[in-house]
Amino acid sequence: MSAQTEQQRLEMPAHPMPVFRRNQDVKVFMGAGWAQGTVNQSDRGGCTVYLSQLRKTTRVRDARNILLLPSTQDC
Numbered sequence: 001m002s003a004q005t006e007q008q009r010l011e012m013p014a015h016p017m018p019v020f021r022r023n024q025d026v027k028v029f030m031g032a033g034w035a036q037g038t039v040n041q042s043d044r045g046g047c048t049v050y051l052s053q054l055r056k057t058t059r060v061r062d063a064r065n066i067l068l069l070p071s072t073q074d075c
Contacts, residue, residue: 014062025069028060
């Protein structure tokens, strides 16, 4: 995935939400910035992510606020 500026990311549509696989590593944008987490559940309405550093689970409903991290298994 190519690097995007913050403006380009915000110009993307909020929906449809991509569907992620369980246990995929993602980054979630929260008020304090980006936090890394793992997908617990995902559907078209949103994605439930466990944020290990913050020790909490959050629900993401906006496609602009979640990014898939590159997998080490793809190498």
